[in-house]
Amino acid sequence: MKxxxxxxxxAALLLSFAACSSKKTEETTxxxxxxxxxxxxxxxxxxxxxxxxxxTIFEPMDYYDDNKELTGFEADFAKAVCEKLGVKAKFQxxxxxxxxxxxxxxSIDCIxxxxxxxxxxxxxxxxxxxxxxxxxxxxxxxxxxxxxxxxGALDGKTVVAEKESAGEEIVADEQYADFFGxxxxxxxxxMKSALMEVKAGTADAAVIDYVTYLGTLGVxxxxxxxxxxxxSFADEQYGVAFRQGSDVxxxxxxxxxxxxxxxxxxxxxxxxxxxxxxxxx
Amino acid sequence: MDFSTITSDLLSGFLENxxxxxxxxxxxxPLGLLLSFCSMSKIPPIRWLAKTFVWIIRGTPxxxxxxxxxxxxxxxxxxxxxxxxxxxxxxxxxxxxxxxxEIYRGGIESIPVGQHEAGMVLGMTRKQIFxxxxxxxxxxxxxxxxxxxxxxxxxxxxxxxVIAVAEIIMVADRFTARGMIWPLFYTGVFFLxxxxxxxxxxxxxxxxxxxxxx
Numbered sequence: 001m002k003x004x005x006x007x008x009x010x011a012a013l014l015l016s017f018a019a020c021s022s023k024k025t026e027e028t029t030x031x032x033x034x035x036x037x038x039x040x041x042x043x044x045x046x047x048x049x050x051x052x053x054x055x056t057i058f059e060p061m062d063y064y065d066d067n068k069e070l071t072g073f074e075a076d077f078a079k080a081v082c083e084k085l086g087v088k089a090k091f092q093x094x095x096x097x098x099x100x101x102x103x104x105x106x107s108i109d110c111i112x113x114x115x116x117x118x119x120x121x122x123x124x125x126x127x128x129x130x131x132x133x134x135x136x137x138x139x140x141x142x143x144x145x146x147x148x149x150x151x152g153a154l155d156g157k158t159v160v161a162e163k164e165s166a167g168e169e170i171v172a173d174e175q176y177a178d179f180f181g182x183x184x185x186x187x188x189x190x191m192k193s194a195l196m197e198v199k200a201g202t203a204d205a206a207v208i209d210y211v212t213y214l215g216t217l218g219v220x221x222x223x224x225x226x227x228x229x230x231x232s233f234a235d236e237q238y239g240v241a242f243r244q245g246s247d248v249x250x251x252x253x254x255x256x257x258x259x260x261x262x263x264x265x266x267x268x269x270x271x272x273x274x275x276x277x278x279x280x281x
Numbered sequence: 282m283d284f285s286t287i288t289s290d291l292l293s294g295f296l297e298n299x300x301x302x303x304x305x306x307x308x309x310x311p312l313g314l315l316l317s318f319c320s321m322s323k324i325p326p327i328r329w330l331a332k333t334f335v336w337i338i339r340g341t342p343x344x345x346x347x348x349x350x351x352x353x354x355x356x357x358x359x360x361x362x363x364x365x366x367x368x369x370x371x372x373x374x375x376x377x378x379x380x381x382x383e384i385y386r387g388g389i390e391s392i393p394v395g396q397h398e399a400g401m402v403l404g405m406t407r408k409q410i411f412x413x414x415x416x417x418x419x420x421x422x423x424x425x426x427x428x429x430x431x432x433x434x435x436x437x438x439x440x441x442x443v444i445a446v447a448e449i450i451m452v453a454d455r456f457t458a459r460g461m462i463w464p465l466f467y468t469g470v471f472f473l474x475x476x477x478x479x480x481x482x483x484x485x486x487x488x489x490x491x492x493x494x495x
Contacts, residue, residue, distance in 0.1 A: 093451070223460045
């Protein structure tokens with residue numbers, strides 16, 4: 001029913017687009033190009049000579065350095081992999097909540113931005129083998145760090161996490177019910193908002209990625225009065241997500257394997273102080 | 282990351298907002314007029330079509346329309362749009378034409394029928410009546426609701442970030458990701474200043490047209 005409604009609405013909107021004829025011809029040629037390579041995602045990407053990589057800006061994964069150049073662990077890693085694939089790496093900043101839509105709409109070819117591998121995501125996307133370990137941590141005001149490490153300390157407190165994130169799963173997990181069972185949980189837009197809630201005191205604690213948390217502690221950070229509780233929850237791993245059924249994943253897995261064994265990834269990770277997080281082969 | 286670098290980064294983001302604002306106005310002001318004629322048409326199918334269009338566009342969130350314009354070509358027709366800005370512009374033009382058309386319609390229909398009749402008695406054509414009698418009165422009448430809508434448009438442009446058009450709030454978000462919160466709130470100053478200028482401008486226009494009392 002939803003689908004029919006969506007198609008109807010779309011049809012109505014498209015009718016109105018008919019006026020923009022120049023746009024239309026542009027699209028038609030594109031459609032022809034893509035149908036030719038529909039069988040193989042790899043052929044499609046190599047055919048256009050570039051892989052469009054969906055990212056968001058956060059240190060130390062993807063960020064702009066002082067010369068306004070995109071840099072970071074994921075940026076260097078993706079460039080190295082693209083070189084092996086014989087294509088140009090084109091980075092496209094996206095809105096994180098629209099990442100699956102961007103991918104299936106082909107406005108990007110992969111999501112390469114510290115994406116946590118989860119069973120739900122594996123159902124909708126084709127995710128590479130893991131290359132980096134990550135954990136979820138509780139971030140709170142410095143004065144609470146000691147007390148929040150004990151079960152029961154969060155009873156009646158407000159806990160925030162990014163909606164649909166690994167942090168949210170931790171909060172809902174039976175396994176950690178003694179920690180979060182009696183806390184008030186609020187799902188927020190993203191990890192940035194989660195930290196802002198803690199900073200503003202509208203929430204007592206946030207459950208977020210350790211790597212993301214590290215990235216917010218730059219020179220001028222407003223979060224110097226926050227710290228993470230020394231108890232890590234469910235270790236998880238980062239992977240690169242491609243379109244469902246894409247044959248690029250297998251190819252990229254080979255390259256990741258090679259980079260993990262020949263030290264290429266270690267070299268990149270050293271540059272961004274992330275060696276400890278790297279998957280060991 | 283000092284104040285001036287952040288200001289210039291945010292300013293380059295705000296230029297994107299202004300570009301979207303200016304182009305949306307340039308296209309949707311005439312399109313809206315055209316649409317208002319359609320919704321007042323004597324031919325029922327055209328009228329129904331125009332009214333349904335306005336109902337759909339005003340009845341759904343602009344954010345959803347941005348998603349549809351940008352993602353549907355790729356998902357349904359396997360022909361992804363390459364430029365996010367164009368997609369945002371198309372969505373904004375469609376959305377604002379619908380709102381503008383209703384403002385125009387209200388303005389045009391508020392002109393007493395007696396003036397049309399008087400024009401006809403004097404042997405003027407419909408075209409002459411519209412351009413020589415009705416239009417200037419309409420312009421004067423719709424300035425206040427138009428300025429309202431135009432100021433809303435300035436702020437709405439920041440919605441374009443949902444399809445990753447690097448407008449000012451998206452740029453500010455990059456700083457938030459590094460742990461700096463104040464640039465996000467600082468973006469408000471840019472909107473305030475620009476809307477301040479617009480407010481003065483509309484005030485001046487209203488005053489200029491004030492000689493013409495209806």
